[in-house]
Amino acid sequence: MSAPLISVSHLTKRYREVAALTDVSFSIPEGITGILGENGAGKSTAIKILLGLVPPTSGTATVLGESATGSIAVRARLGYMPEHDCLPSHVSAAEFLTHMAEVSGLPPRAARTRAADTLRHTGLFEERYRAMGGYSTGMKQRVKLGQALVHDPAFVFLDEPTAGLDPVGREEMLALVRKTHRDFGISVLVSSHLMSDVERTCDRIIVLQGGRLVHSGEVGHFTKETETVFLEVDAHRAALVAALERRGVAVAVTGGGLTIEGPDESVYDHVRDALVEAEAPLRRMAPQRHALTELFRGGTP
Amino acid sequence: MSTEPRGGTVFDIGYQRYTGLREGRSRGRAAVFRDGVRAALGLGRGPRAKLLPWLFVALLSGIALIMALIAGAAERLGGPGSMERLNLPSHADFYGIASIILFVFAAIVAPELLCRDRREGVINLYLVRPLSGTDYVAARWGAFCTVMVAAAWLPQAILFAGLSMGDPDPTAYLAAHWLDIPRFLLAGAAMAAYITTLALLTASFTTRRAYASVFLVGLFVITTPFTAGLSQEIGGRAGQWISMFNLTNIPVHVNDVIFGEVSELTEDAPARAFGGAKLVAWYLVWTLVPAAILWSRYRRMTP
Numbered sequence: 001m002s003a004p005l006i007s008v009s010h011l012t013k014r015y016r017e018v019a020a021l022t023d024v025s026f027s028i029p030e031g032i033t034g035i036l037g038e039n040g041a042g043k044s045t046a047i048k049i050l051l052g053l054v055p056p057t058s059g060t061a062t063v064l065g066e067s068a069t070g071s072i073a074v075r076a077r078l079g080y081m082p083e084h085d086c087l088p089s090h091v092s093a094a095e096f097l098t099h100m101a102e103v104s105g106l107p108p109r110a111a112r113t114r115a116a117d118t119l120r121h122t123g124l125f126e127e128r129y130r131a132m133g134g135y136s137t138g139m140k141q142r143v144k145l146g147q148a149l150v151h152d153p154a155f156v157f158l159d160e161p162t163a164g165l166d167p168v169g170r171e172e173m174l175a176l177v178r179k180t181h182r183d184f185g186i187s188v189l190v191s192s193h194l195m196s197d198v199e200r201t202c203d204r205i206i207v208l209q210g211g212r213l214v215h216s217g218e219v220g221h222f223t224k225e226t227e228t229v230f231l232e233v234d235a236h237r238a239a240l241v242a243a244l245e246r247r248g249v250a251v252a253v254t255g256g257g258l259t260i261e262g263p264d265e266s267v268y269d270h271v272r273d274a275l276v277e278a279e280a281p282l283r284r285m286a287p288q289r290h291a292l293t294e295l296f297r298g299g300t301p
Numbered sequence: 302m303s304t305e306p307r308g309g310t311v312f313d314i315g316y317q318r319y320t321g322l323r324e325g326r327s328r329g330r331a332a333v334f335r336d337g338v339r340a341a342l343g344l345g346r347g348p349r350a351k352l353l354p355w356l357f358v359a360l361l362s363g364i365a366l367i368m369a370l371i372a373g374a375a376e377r378l379g380g381p382g383s384m385e386r387l388n389l390p391s392h393a394d395f396y397g398i399a400s401i402i403l404f405v406f407a408a409i410v411a412p413e414l415l416c417r418d419r420r421e422g423v424i425n426l427y428l429v430r431p432l433s434g435t436d437y438v439a440a441r442w443g444a445f446c447t448v449m450v451a452a453a454w455l456p457q458a459i460l461f462a463g464l465s466m467g468d469p470d471p472t473a474y475l476a477a478h479w480l481d482i483p484r485f486l487l488a489g490a491a492m493a494a495y496i497t498t499l500a501l502l503t504a505s506f507t508t509r510r511a512y513a514s515v516f517l518v519g520l521f522v523i524t525t526p527f528t529a530g531l532s533q534e535i536g537g538r539a540g541q542w543i544s545m546f547n548l549t550n551i552p553v554h555v556n557d558v559i560f561g562e563v564s565e566l567t568e569d570a571p572a573r574a575f576g577g578a579k580l581v582a583w584y585l586v587w588t589l590v591p592a593a594i595l596w597s598r599y600r601r602m603t604p
Contacts, residue, residue, distance in 0.1 A: 053603040072431050080429040086422035102332035103430050105323045152319035184316045
C-alpha cells in the first residue's frame with residue numbers, strides 16, 4: 001500500500017475556550033475520501049489546517065510529505081473548491097481559470113492551455129468566453145471545480161460540491177468527482193453533509209463529531225451487510241410471524257415489514273417454508289445494509 | 302481527379318498531467334499585480350470600466366499641456382524669462398494643482414482592487430494558493446501605486462517636453478532645468494505612495510466600492526477646506542497643528558521640500574511653520590501607519 005498523502009497525528013485546535021478539534025488522528029491514502037460531520041464538527045478547521053491556513057494548537061499534519069504549517073509552497077500541488085460563491089461575475093471562465101493557474105505558479109502560456117483543457121474536461125468548453133455572472137448554479141460549480149484542478153494538483157479538497165444543485169446537476173457533479181480521481185489521477189477529500197453522496201462517491205470516510213474523530217475507514221466497511229433480512233408481504237403477516245417462530249427464527253415487526261435474524265443461509269429455507277405455510281404473498285426480501293446515517297445515531301457497524 | 306470528401310478524425314487524448322515548470326510564489330504575485338493594473342485601468346473590460354480611469358489620465362495630461370502651451374506662448378510673446386517674471390506655474394506647482402484630481406481618481410478606482418475580491422469571495426481562492434495575505438495585498442498595493450505613479454509622471458513628462466520645446470533655446474532650457482526630472486519623479490512617487498495607501502486602507506474596511514469611494518472623496522475634499530478654515534481662524538500653534546491634518550496638503554509639503562519651492566496650494570498653510578523635516582516625518586507617519594494597518598488586516602486573513 002502506498003504512503004498516505006495526508007496524515008494527521010494528535011491534532012488539536014482551540015479557539016480560546018472553544019475546542020474545534022481534539023486529539024484527532026487519521027491518514028488519507030490515494031482515492032476519494034469523504035469527511036463527514038455536523039455543523040461545528042471540525043471539518044472546516046481540519047481542512048484549513050491541512051491547507052496551512054491556520055496553525056494547530058498541538059499535533060502534526062503532513063500533506064504530500066511536507067508539514068502543513070511549514071511552507072505555503074505545498075499549496076501549489078493542492079486544489080480547493082469552496083462551498084460558497086467565489087467567482088467574479090464580470091470575467092469569463094477562460095480568463096479566470098488562466099489567471100488562477102498563473103496564481104498557482106504556472107507560466108502564462110501553460111496557464112492558458114491548462115485552462116482550456118480543464119474547461120473541456122469539466123464540460124464548460126462551449127461557454128468559456130461568457131461572463132460568469134450569467135452562469136447557472138451547475139455551471140458555477142463546474143468552474144469552481146475547474147479552478148481547483150487547473151494547476152493539476154496532486155490532491156484536491158472539495159467543500160460541499162453538490163450544494164445548491166438539482167438532482168441532474170448533482171449526479172453530473174458526483175460523476176465529475178469520481179472522474180477526477182479515476183481518470184485524472186487526482187486524489188480527493190470531499191466534505192459533505194449528504195450521506196448518499198459520500199456513500200456513492202467515496203472509497204473511505206472520516207467522521208468527526210464535536211471535534212473528535214468517531215470513525216475512519218473504508219466506506220464498504222460501514223455499509224456492509226448486516227446479519228438480518230428484511231421481508232415484506234402483501235397479506236397474512238401475523239400468520240407468517242407465527243410460522244417463522246415455530247421454526248425457531250427470531251423475527252421482529254419493523255415498520256411495514258419483518259426483520260429476521262439470519263446469521264447463516266438456512267434462514268432463507270425457513271422463510272420459504274413459512275411463506276408457503278402462511279400463504280403469504282411475498283413482495284420484497286433483501287439482506288439489510290448499514291447506512292452511514294447510523295454513524296450519527298451512535299451506531300457501530 | 303478524386304471527388305472523395307476529405308475528412309479528419311478528432312482523437313480525445315484524455316486528461317493530461319502537467320509536467321512543465323512551476324514558477325511558484327513569484328509568478329503568483331506577478332499575476333495578482335498584473336490583474337490589479339488591468340482592473341485599475343479597465344483593460345480587458347468593457348468601455349464603461351475604461352471610461353473613468355482614462356478620463357482622469359486625459360484630464361491630468363490636458364492640464365500639463367495647457368500649462369506648457371501658456372508658458373511657451375509667454376516665452377515667445379514676452380521674450381526669454383517671461384515665465385519666471387509672470388510667475389507661471391511649473392513642475393513644482395503641478396502636483397499642488399493636480400493633487401485633488403489624483404485623490405478623486407484614487408477614491409473612485411482604488412476600491413475596485415480590493416472590494417470586489419472580498420465581496421465576490423475571490424479572495425478565498427487566492428489565499429488557498431501558494432500566496433500569503435501579505436503577498437496579495439502587497440501585489441495589489443504595487444499595482445495601484447504603479448498606476449498612480451504613471452498618472453503622476455505622465456503629465457509632468459508632457460509638461461517638461463512642452464516647456465523644453467516652447468523655449469526659444471531648448472538646449473539651454475534642458476541644461477538649466479534637468480534637475481526638475483528627478484524632482485518630479487521623486488515627488489510623484491511620494492504622492493502616489495501616500496494616496497495609494499490611504500485609498501486601499503479605506504477599501505479594506507468595506508466590500509462595497511461605492512462606500513469606500515464616497516468616504517475617500519469626503520476625506521480628501523471636505524477635510525481640506527475645513528482644516529484650512531479652522532487653522533486660519535484659530536491661529537497660533539493649535540492652528541498649525543490643525544493645518545497638519547489637511548490630508549490633501551501632506552504630500553504637497555513633501556513636494557515643496559523636494560523642489561525647494563512653495564507651491565500655490567501650500568503657501569498659506571500654517572503647517573509650513575513646522576519646517577521641512579517635520580513635514581516629511583509627518584508624511585511618513587501618514588503613509589507608513591496606514592500601510593501597517595492595511596498589512597495587519599490581510600496578514601492573517603483566512604478564507
